[in-house]
Amino acid sequence: MEGKINSVYSPIFLLPSFTIYLLFFLVPTVIGFFFSFTDWNIHLDKISFIGLENFVSIFTKRVIRLAIKNSLQFAIITTIGKNVLGLVLALLVNSAIKGRNFFRSIFFFPAVLNYIIIGLLFTYILHPNGVLNSLLSQFGFGNVGISWIADRKYVMYSVSAVEIWQWSGFHMAIYLAGLQSIPSSLIESAQLDGANAFQQFSRITFPLIMPSFNVSLVIALISGFKVFDLIYVLTDGGPGYASEVINTQIYRTFGEGRWGYATAMNLLLFIFITTISLTLLLFLRKKEVEH
DSSP: OOHHHHHHHHHHHHHHHHHHHHIIIIHHHHHHHHTTBBBBOOOOSSSOTTTTTHHHHHHTOOOHHHHHHHHHHHHHHHHHHHHHHHHHHHHHHSSSSSTTTHHHHHHHHHGGOOOOHHHHHHHHSSSSSHHHHHHHHTTTTOOOOOOOTTTTTOOOOOOOHHHHHHHHHHHHHHHHHHTSSHHHHHHHHHTTTTHHHHHHHHIHHHHHHHHHHHHHHHHHEEEEEEHHHHHHHHHTEEEETTOOOOHHHHHHOOOOOOOHHHHHHHHHHHHHHHHHHHHHHHHHTOOOOOO
């Protein structure tokens, strides 16, 4: 009797969330797929089907190619940075240090900050007369006057560093969950066998936290390609188009009223991220070990 009740109520409980998902994700996605093949435009009274014209046009524009290049650069730098720093922090706060719960909170705190606050904070820090240049001068680098977010040579590295600072604590939490799932008996056995710290990490710890590594890597890669808020509040794609990324270009195109064209860009971004993420996840899953 209990089994029959559960079988009846389970779909009923899923219905509200599925309805919301259907109305606000699946339906707009399908509609957007259709509009990406049209000339949907604020200046037109009638929408016409134009086939692949939007997609061909996307790859012929220099600014979009630059946005793709910047997005790739940002995604690679931040994915490596967030995972390396996140893992180091996780190893640190997983050890028997005094006040480790306090440090966990401090390292995670930037992840809950609003992007507006981040923008205001780092606009001040990265200004030519800001905190960073003052500190560099104090440490003997001379009279440093670099405009970190207004110089084409430094802007992408600067916004990448801000992203790494903000989200490393979040990735630390993912790695920390993996580290705490490792049986302590395995580490103790390795220590008794004479394994040093590097051998313990490379042969026991890292293989056993591969599921956490896989999740963290894919999340970082997706967020890197989808970046918008941080670029918008810090540089707005400038100077010129030096920090323009795919989503800022999509935002501008929507603002200009070229909705079909912008939807085509969004669709390409969705396909690209989905393909890369699933391929990477399937590849990394084969490297996981059970414990």
